[in-house]
Amino acid sequence: MHAACDVLIVGAGPSGAVAAQEFARSGMRVICLEQGDWPDYSRARHGHPDYELVSRKHWAWNPNDRRGVGDYAVDDTESDISALMYNGVGGSTVLYAAQWERFQPSDFRTHTLDGVGDDWPFDYWDLEPYYEEVERQFAVSGLAGDPALPPAKAPPLPPVPLNKVGRRGAEALNRLGWHWWPGTNAIATADYGPLRACDQRAACPFGCPTGAKASVDRTHWRPLLGKGVRLVVRASVEQVLLDERGRAGGVVYADENGVRHRIEAGVVVLCANALGTPRILFNSADGSGIANSSGMVGRRLMTHPFGNAIGIFDEDLESWRGPIGQYLHSLQFYETDRSRGFVRGAKWNLIPSGAPLSMMLTTTWGDEPIWGESFTRLLRERLGRSVIWGVICEDLPDPDNRVTLNDRPDEHGIPGVSLHYRVSDNTRAMMHWHIDRVSEVLDVMGAKQKILNPIIPGIGWHLMGTAVMGRDPDSSVVAPDGQCHDVPNLYVFDSSIFPTSSGTNPVATIAANALRCARSLVARRRELEVAS
Template sequence: MREDCDVLIVGAGPSGAVAAQEFARAGMRVTCLEQGDWPDYEKARAGYADFELVSRKHWNWDPNQRRAGGDYPIDDAESDVTALMYNGVGGSTVLYAAHWERFLPSDFRTRTMDGVGDDWPIGYWDLEPYYDEVERQFAVSGLEGDPALPPSTPPPLPPVPLNKLGRRGAEALNKLGWHWWPGSNAIATAEYGPLHACAQRTACPFGCPTGAKASADRTHWQSLAKDQVRLTVRATVEQVLLDDRGRATGVTYLDADGVRHEVRAGVVVLCANAIGTPRIMLASADGSGVANSSGLVGRRLMMHPFGNAIGIFDEDLESWRGPLGQYLHSLEFYETDRSRGFVRGAKWNLIPSGAPLSFMLPGTWGDEPVWGPNFTRLLRERLGHSAIWGVICEDLPDPANRVLLDDGAAAGGVPGVRIQYRTSDNTRAMMAWHLERLSEVLDAMGATKKILNSGLRGTGWHLMGTTVMGDDPGSSVVDPHGRCHDVPNLYVFDGSVFPTSSGVNPTATIAANALRCARSLVARRRDVEVTS
């Protein structure tokens, strides 16, 4: 049987990019199939008068609204949270806010420490050297010495400036005696490889026009796709193919014209995110599914319920500029204290409020009518005078929260998905408690008005948990190295392997774990069982 490549990667997001680079450096023949296309930064309009009018069209976080060529339908009628993603070269790093956070040691031991979730089959120190490496790959800016985290290698770049708003937030937390530290961001603060220094246009999630944000299309794929990896865009994978012994032989995919192709490979690695990866696995074997003897493919979906606390101030804090990205973060109340009425915790981060349209839309900015007589008053009240504290709550795994195929929403013959997700009582109690504390922070900052928002629907940026890793094939889908228990040459390297979600942004851990798994596969490649 002829193989087109040694390793076939599905998905050109951060996990696919990190893995592809590692495989190519090992001299392996690598092919990557990406469902979307390259980002078109000519449509990154920050600095132009039409910026806010067009940014939420081309750069919309919701694929159901964006409806680009690489998107597929997601039925979220049975979900409390809307799943957000970007299908294209770079994956969701094209739209992420670039908050770069390592998981804490306790995040890997929630069952042992708090009696909830599951312990990971690896720990913080297993990932620590890989965190160091991917922080260099993704141009992380920050400041060493955060007392809430273990000691670590300094990030390659200094942190983004706190600016007036960041300093106001830091002073308030000092007054309360609560932890804060300059935020770590995958944002270049100086020229760094292909990246330029951040211009602080608050445009990170809308196609960074400066080229400062470390999205995987810029940090990895621009060089990889030139001569090291065969990257095929607008390639919608239908299914993983198996031989008679249950080994993966490759995949079939549809090109932009709907023509079916087959790629043969010795190893298949899925990096299509925690919705796209189970979608492919469930659709494989002509709909019978693959690697699912545990019944857990698609289950345990976690999406990090998100809320915020908004403050409005008399002073001009220049909150129209800065990184989106974060000025600073706080982990003061991250660890479990059962007297609060819930387990686990949350991260806070302070961000600018940005340009006018973002805070003149109804919903998260209170109940006052915006259009009409109030418009000028509210614009003057909010522009530059407002601050946003985000709160990310740890999302515990629940088998009832899941991804299912939706054949009725097929696009070109490839099924869409529907998601079932309900926010837990533990998360709701956690959110309410943390918003009360953030209300105290806003008071300490001198806010004249406060708006607290819990459980915001359109915030499912962090997709995790649907092909859980573990040692026991009966209670997990992949082993600690990302290899499927049922199919020894099929791997998963993205955030779907996470047993728990932590309470911080996951991209750093997705990238670090993908590097760890890729390096393990390279070291053991002669022992991998391939098709005969």
């Protein structure tokens, strides 16, 4: 067999981009298949009268609402939380808020420390040099010396400005004696490579019209196209092909016209996210499934339940401007304290409330009707005068929380997925406790009104855990380096391999771990058994 490439990557999000860059640097021939297309930034029309209306469609976070190229049906009728993602070059970094958080050392040892979840097969210090390296790749801005984190080198860029909102939040936390630190973001605060300095339009999740946010279509894929990497868009992978010895020989994909193509490769790396990766594994072997002798493919779905506390103030805090992103974060109550009635913890972050329609169209502003005679009054009260504390809760792995195939195929006849997910009692207790604490912060900040929103259903940004890594093939899908236990030249590098979710944003760890796994594969590539 003559392979078309040394490595075939499925998915052009952060894990696929970081891996492709590492493979290309080592001289390997790389092809990446992406089911979506390049983002169309001409539709990031910030400054135009129709911007906020247009952004709600083209840059919609839920693929069931967006229905763009590459999107497939995600049935969430049996899920407490809807999955949010972007199918296209850049993956969900195109729409993420770019809050950049390393996992804490305790996140890798939850079983040892707290008797829940599983310990990762490596620790924080094993991943630390990779964190440092990808922070340069992602133009991370921040400030060294955060006392809640292990010592680390400063990010390559200074932090985003605190502005009036951040200063008000920091002063309140100081009075309470609680931790805070300027937010770390994958947002350029000065021109950096292909990125421009952030101008604080609060439009990060809607295509970033400035070009300041480190989405990997900008930071990785454009430069890689000039270095021999081939990226095929509108290529929906249907299944991984196995030879008679059970080795991965390549994939079958459907092009934009639905025509099937077979492409052969020495190694296949899945980077299709925690919904797309099990979707491909389940659908392989003509629907019989592969890499699932453990029965763990699709199981242990984690989504990071999210809530917020909104404060409304008498004075103008200019909260229509800033990064989303985060002005600052707090890890004051991150570690386990069983006296609170739950284990593990949560991260808080302070963000602006945004522009007029971004504020008024949301469903998290309380029970008072928005439309009608109260509209102009509410707009005057809230625009520039409201701030949002976000709370991200650790989501413990549960085998009953899972992804399955459904009978709603995409336009090419490839099955969609269904989510079966319930928020645990531990998470509910955690969320309500933390919302009460950020409510106290709003009081100290001087809010005249508070709106508390524990566990918002439509906020499943962080999808993890459906092809778990571990050393035991009986209880995991992949080895610590991402290699499938059942198929030695099939790898998974995305967040589906995370054993636990932490209580912080996952992209930093997705990127760092993908680099670690890619480097391991490069080091032992001559030992791999490929399809015959």
